[in-house]
Each structure stands twice: as C-alpha cells, then as structure tokens.
Amino acid sequence: MVVYNELVAITAGAGLIGFAWFLTRLIGGLRIDSEGWAGFFGVTGVLLLALGLHTTITWPFGGDGFEYANIAFGQPAAGFGALLLFAAVYLWRHRALFAADVDPARRAALDALKPVAVFVGALGLGMAALAITFVRFQLGAAPPQEPISGRFGHLPLLEALFLGGLWGVIALGALLFAVAQLADRPSLLRWAARAWTVGGVVLLLFGAMNFYTHIGMYYNIAHGTSHLW
Template sequence: MVVYNELVAITTGAGLLGFAWFLADLIRGRRIESEGWAGFFGVTGILLLTLGLHTTVTWPFGGKGFEYANIAFGQPAAGFGALLLFAAVYLWRHRALFAGDAEEASARALSALRPVSVFVGALGLAMGVLAIAFVRFQLGAAPPEEPISGRFGHLPLLEALFLGGLWGVVAVGAVLFATAQLTNRPQLLRWAIRAWVVGGVVFLLFGAMNFYTHIGMYYNIAHGTMHKW
C-alpha cells in the first residue's frame, strides 16, 4: 500500500499555520511581503493539490476497510491546495499593491478573499461531516504493527475522537472564516485564526510522528518484529 499522508499532514499543518499568520497580518494592517508569501503558498499548494488529486482519483489507500482514507485525506487536501495556489497567484500578481500602503493592500486582499470564502465554507462543511463520520464509524485505528499508535489500536474510539476532533477544529475555522467574510463580521476572523493555529500545530506534529510510526510499521511487517515504540 502506498502511503504518503505523512507529507500531506505536515504540509497541511504548515499551510494552516501560514495562512493563519498571513490572515492575522491582514486584519492588523501590517505590511505583507507578497513575494515570500506567494512562494510559501505556491509550494504548499502544489504539494497538497498534486497529492490530494492523486489520492482522490487513484485510491492508493486500499484493502481491509481502509478505503475511507482516500476520501478523508485526499479530497480535503486537494481543495486546500487549490485555495493556497489561489493565494499564491493573487499575491504574486499584486506585488505592486503590497509594496504600497499596507492598510489599503490588506483591505483589498480581504475583499478579494470574500468570494473564495464560499468554497472555504463548503470545505469546512465537508470537514465537519468527515469529523462526524470518524467518530460514528470509529475509523482511524492503527494496526498492531504500527509503533506508538498501534498500542491503542484495541481502542478504536480513541483515535476516532482524535481524528474527528482534529478535522472538526479545522472545520470550525473554515466555517467561521466564511461566516465572517459573507456576513461582514470581521471579529470572527480572530476565532478562525485561533482554530487554524490549533489545527495546524496538531497536523504538523501528527504528520511528523507518522514518519516514524509508518516506517516502524513497515519494518515490523517486513521483519516479523513488534516494536511498540
């Protein structure tokens, strides 16, 4: 089975943290280094869109009831990647704007994000439903061969609550962002930022840990060992 959700997870975490930072600078009217941010959103966007689309259309996660991962991991990654690429293109094309008055540039950027917030809200709704599905069907339990996570595989509800909570936090941020933009309630943007910071940190740490646990899982399978840590 081909597994690359480690890179998807850490890129998602970095993307969430980066966009939260960028959005915080926008609402405070701080000067934006548009070329640097365009590069950041371009790199994370290309990775997530490419890997998300590949997961969505080829279903590399297969067998033993694990097919749901193609939906839960691939499709949100593709959508988020496309949004990050939009931000990259906008920032690169409007370099002159961001080189001028910081408050004007921030106001125009927030205005430009308003139509996009419809899709952000739609992705948030999807992430919320996925969070419910994780818990309702107790999905995400690690196999016993996987170090660390596999020690809790006999408690499927535990990892289901973790994954459902993680997807749910990101969903809350997306819905708050869309609501703030579409109802002209900018005070909600600060709560969206907080949600995405929490989700970004957890995604980043979870993805980094999976580099270790997934290598350990394959090692255990290949060598008939059962390393738990």
C-alpha cells in the same frame, strides 16, 4: 500499498499555520511580504493539490475497509491546495500593491477573499461531516504493527475522537472564516485564525510522528518484529 499521507499532513499543517499567520497580519494592518508569502503558498499549494488529486483519483489507500482514507485525506487536501495556489497567484500578481501603502492592500485582499469564502465554507462543511464520520464509525485505529499508535489500536474510539476532533477544529475555522466574510463580521476572522493555528500545529506534529510510526510499521511487518515505540 504506497501512500504519502505523512507529507500531506505536515504540508497541510504548515499551510494552516501559515495562512492563519498571514490572516492575522492582514487583519492587524501589518505589512505583508507578498513575494515571500506567494512562494510559501505556492509550494504548499502545489504539493497538496498534486497529492490530494492523486489520492482522490487513484485511491492508493485500499483493503480491509481502509478505503475511507482516500476520501478523508485526499479530497480535503486537494481543495486546500487549490485555495493556497489562489493565494499564491493573487499575492504574486499584486506585489506592487503590497509594496505600497498597507491599508489599501489590506482592504483589497480581504475583498478578494470574500468570493473564496464560499468554497472555504463548503470545505468546512465537508470536514465537519468527516469529523462526525470518524467518531460515528470509529475509523482511524492503527494496526498493531504500528509503533506508538498501534498500542491503542484496541481502543478504536480513542483515535476516532482524536481525528474527529482535529478535523472538527479545522472545520470550525473554515466555517468561521466563511461567516466572517459573507456576513461581514470581521471579528470572527481572529477566531478562525486561532482554530487553524491549533489544528495546523496538531496536524503537523501528527504527520511528523507518522514518518516514524509508519516506517516502524513496515519494518515490523517485513522483519516479523514487534517494536512498540
């Protein structure tokens, strides 16, 4: 089974942190380096869209009831990647606007994000449903061959609560962003940014850990070892 959820996780985590940072600067009236941010959103967006679409279409996670991972990981990644690419294109095309006065650029960017908020809210609803699904069906338990996470595999509710909580925090940020934009309640944007910062940091660290634990799992399977750390 060839998977790449490690790269998806750290890229999505970085994308969430980056967009939360960008949003905080935007609503704070700080100057935006549109070319730098366009590059960041472009790199993260391309990776997430490509890998998310591939996961969504080909279902590389398979067997032993693990097929749900294709839905839980691939589809949100594809949607988020497309949104990041939108941000990249917008910021690149409006370089002159962001290089001039801060306030007109800020107002224009927030206005441009209003229609996007519909899809952000839709993704938030999907992530909320996935959060409930993780807990309801106790999904996500690591196999015993996987170091660190596998030590808690006999407690499936533990990892289900972790993943459900993580997806739930990200969903909360998306729903707050949608309400803030569509109901004209800009004060909620800061709370959306905070939720995405927390979710992004946890997701990034979790994905980075999985580079170690997943390689350790394959090593244990291939060599018949039982490294737990």
